[in-house]
Amino acid sequence: MVNSKHPAPSQAAIGRALGLSPASVTKCKGMGMPVHSVEAARAWREHNIAPTMHKLSKRDAMTRQRPRPLQPSGAVPHALALLGIAAAALEAGQTIAAMVPTLRAAMHAVPEHERSNAMLLPMEVMDVLTADVAAVMAEIDRADEGPATGEPMPDNEAEEMGRFWYRVAAGEIRPT
DSSP: OOBTTBOOOOHHHHHHHHTOOHHHHHHHHHTTOOOSOHHHHHHHHHHHSOGGGSOOOHHHHHHSOOOOOOOOOSHHHHHHHHHHHHHHHHHTTOOOGGGHHHHHHHHHTSOGGGOSTTSOOOHHHHHHHHHHHHHHHHHHHHHOOSOOOOOOOOHHHHHHHHHHHHHHHTTSSOOO
16 A cells, blocks of 8 residues: 555566566566555565576675685695505505504595595505405406496496495495
8 A cells, every 4th residue: 555655666676676677677566566565565475476487786786705716625635645554564564553543534634625636646555545445346246147337437436436445445435
């Protein structure tokens, strides 16, 4: 209801208040949006228009922060250094059993986005860190009667397999 002391705002005023173009105001009005007050128009939009459909106002767009690029954590060099020490110990004929919890913790500390093929992990150390899961998988393979195809693994599957074995070595996947 329009009060004679306070006339209804123009559609342009409603548009400015809501951050809408004149065409959007007209479209919303046609859908049933009241235009007798900015508050009524705002309430109608909040109730009837999906929030994801609202355009950001200029002020919101200017103040919205852009996502920051991911910063290196420093965990990769630490993990690689420890893995190198473990590889040297194995090469010298020593055991690394006492180092396993520290190695797993260092690998676990590497954020997902920093775990990549660029991290060249010593295979002999990976064999030690993944031995328990590899043994379980070998038992499953022996029980599996399906023939191996001998086909090369597609790149996406190889990357997924690499992520799996990294998680095993980091202690994130354990046999039950």
